[in-house]
Amino acid sequence: MENRRNLLLGLSALAAVPRVFGDPLRIAGVTALPPPFNNQSATFVEIHCAPGQRSTAHKHPGFVLGYVLEGKFRFQMAGQPERILRAGDTFYEPPGGTHLIAESADPNRPARVLAIVIAEPGKPLIEPA
Numbered sequence: 001m002e003n004r005r006n007l008l009l010g011l012s013a014l015a016a017v018p019r020v021f022g023d024p025l026r027i028a029g030v031t032a033l034p035p036p037f038n039n040q041s042a043t044f045v046e047i048h049c050a051p052g053q054r055s056t057a058h059k060h061p062g063f064v065l066g067y068v069l070e071g072k073f074r075f076q077m078a079g080q081p082e083r084i085l086r087a088g089d090t091f092y093e094p095p096g097g098t099h100l101i102a103e104s105a106d107p108n109r110p111a112r113v114l115a116i117v118i119a120e121p122g123k124p125l126i127e128p129a
Helices: 002-015
Strands: 026-032 041-049 063-070 072-077 083-086 090-093 099-104 111-119
Touching: 041 099, 063 072, 072 111, 083 090, 099 111
Parallel strands: none
Antiparallel strands: 026 041, 041 111, 063 090, 063 111, 072 083, 072 099
16 A cells, blocks of 8 residues: 555656756655655655756745765755755755756766655645746
8 A cells, every 4th residue: 555655646746847957857756754744755856967957947845855966066046155066965945945056067977966855745846936
């Protein structure tokens, strides 16, 4: 029953992911969270940022924990300075915060990021800002 629930959460999350980069994002997995977070799920999203490919400004329905897997990642939230994160660095996005910049900071190499979106199941993972 738990596997079926996770499969349904994953399918609904995948259907709700718009293109904020040129390529669609890859849902690596969805996990229903236990009480006291039982009204939320953790959606693991792998983001591949090709050189020269910048995301559009966007928001998430919950908070985001991010980890740079590979390369250099240019990152900026509204009201904060732009940062360059490297493999092994982490970031946080508050619920409803506007993510202004997400791109590879290296003109010759891609960046890969794992983002974990903690939000209510069934809501779109990404919305235009």
